[in-house]
Amino acid sequence: MTITTTTPLQPTDRTTLRRSKERAATDREVLYDVLRAGMFCHLGVILNGDPVVLPTAYGLDLDQGPDGVIYLHGSVAARSVVAAPEQTICVTVTHTDGLVLARSAFHHSVNYRSAVIFGVPRLVADPDEKLHGLNRIVDHLVPGRSTATRPPSRKELAKTSVLALPLTEASVKTRDGAANDEEQDLGLPYWAGVIPLRVVAGEPVTNPDSDLLVPAHVRTRANLLGAPS
Amino acid sequence: MTITTTTPLQPTDRTTLRRSKERAATDREVLYDVLRAGMFCHLGVILNGDPVVLPTAYGLDLDQGPDGVIYLHGSVAARSVVAAPEQTICVTVTHTDGLVLARSAFHHSVNYRSAVIFGVPRLVADPDEKLHGLNRIVDHLVPGRSTATRPPSRKELAKTSVLALPLTEASVKTRDGAANDEEQDLGLPYWAGVIPLRVVAGEPVTNPDSDLLVPAHVRTRANLLGAPS
Structure with a gap:
């Protein structure tokens, strides 16, 4: 994996990975690559005291603010933000790149790239920014699509909820490569290797x-x- | 989509879908199909008052208890459960089946199947059940794998955290098919259709x-x- 260093991520207690520190790539470009390559995220909010995790589409504006912004589409998220405007949310984007089969059950693993972003989102109210955010979401899924559709009417815009979350507090974890077995297991008669996965x-x-x-x-x-x- | 009805899911306030009720398939077999076809879930817990969403592997035992059980692998989840044993968690399994491109930006959508499960998990302590849960997880990713590896040692078992969550409170949402445009948009010079996706x-x-x-x-x-x- 090639890593180009730019501004480092801001590690906090919550984004300091306790397990497998060697997998924590605290590098902003790696974060951006994971987000650019993804199509959907899983959004975590608290509703009535319990965590709720929902899949949703997202878009990016990496030139906005010091760290870039992720735009999220979704009325459930918006509802939770309206109910608790200062609530921190969690946005996770995961690529599962392979099933890692070791000789021992214990060392079975997954090759993956995963970004976790925390922050207090902003419910986008300004119609121009809402349109901008929606275009970023549509163009993230299919580049060029926003100019090949009928733009939303004022009424449609009003019905649509968009959240903006700065990419300030985030962590990235990745694993790739072969299975890692214990030295004493290498001679066991079990196949070890990787089944690659992709979308x-x-x-x-x-x-x-x-x-x-x-x-x-x-x-x-x-x-x-x-x-x- | 063929639906075979068995025991209905238990809809609660949280699993009564407010938006797109027509997409809510409150049918246990659909839930099981979504879970059987998936490989990874996104687990939502509350840590220090904030939601945290992490990808992890899972396994199923649909014969356990009245509704079946999902087993989860993961130390972060276990840590959150140890910190708050009565905490409700959320487990979401999502398949994204296609990008739905409509003539209007507003009617862009995604074909998907998504299961959301809520409940208070049990941290599996019994070594026999822990081994059973781990085997279910390994065999869920690659059927037959658990008998083609070295089983975990007592020490490895002790280092591994497994959670069990009954599949009692859950909801399933799906969308499939073509793009749905407004009648008055059908003549617009924009292509409409679906880009299918699969893993x-x-x-x-x-x-x-x-x-x-x-x-x-x-x-x-x-x-x-x-x-x-």
Whole structure:
């Protein structure tokens, strides 16, 4: 893994990894790479005293503020923020890159890249920033898409909730490579290795009510994700 | 989607979906299908008053208790449970099946299957159940693997944390199919459709320190996930 150092992340008690410190890559570029490569996050909020974890889409604006911003789409999140405006939320983006099978059950593991971001989000109220955030979310999923759709009407914008969270307090953990067995287990008659995993796109499926050809930005996105061509 | 009805899930205030009720499939078999098909979950706990969301592996024992049990591996979760034994946790398993591109930005969506489970977990202390739970986790990732490894030693078992959570309080949401546009947008010159997504396995990579052939259970798992053969 190539690491380019820029501003270091701000480690706090909560983002100082207690286990497997060697896997903690406190490097902002690694964080950005994990976030750029992901498509969805799992958002954690507290509702009525209990944790709630929901998947949602996100977008990035890495030029905003000192550390960049992640935009989140979602009414459940917005509801929790309205109920508790000063609440810290947690946003986790995970790539699972491989199943790591060791000779011992104990050393089974997973190759992964995972980013965890904490902070008090801002419910975006300004219509211009809301539109900006939504465009970032749509373009994160399919680059170029925001200019190839009908933009939201004022009414649609009002119905949509967008949160902004600065990428200030975050941690990244990664594991890659082969299985690590104990020296005394190396001769056991059990296979060790990795089953690589990845997310791929299939051939784009045009809506039954559309007779347009698949446009270049959709084709490019699918190909980037390894669609069969 | 074929739905086989067995015991209905127990909807509570928290698992009564407020948005998109039509997507709420309160059916236990759908829940089990989502859990069986998944490999990892995102676990939400409260640590020092804030939500923390972490990815982890899981296993299933659907024959245990009235509703079945999910086993979770992870020391961070265990730490939170030791700190607050009566704490409710949230376990979310998500499959993202496709990017849904509508003519309007507003109707962009995601095809997905997502299960959310709430409950007070039990920290598994009994070594026999701990071994059972770990075997379920390993076999969930790669069926048959638990009998093709060196089992954990007593010392390794003691170092490993396993949580058990009954599948009693849960909700499932799914979306599939084409993009749904407003009637008046159907003639707009924007493509609508779906980019399908799925997780696939690559060719298994044997460890550099192993000269064994890839065994059948590993080959089968990779093939099941659509590895190139």
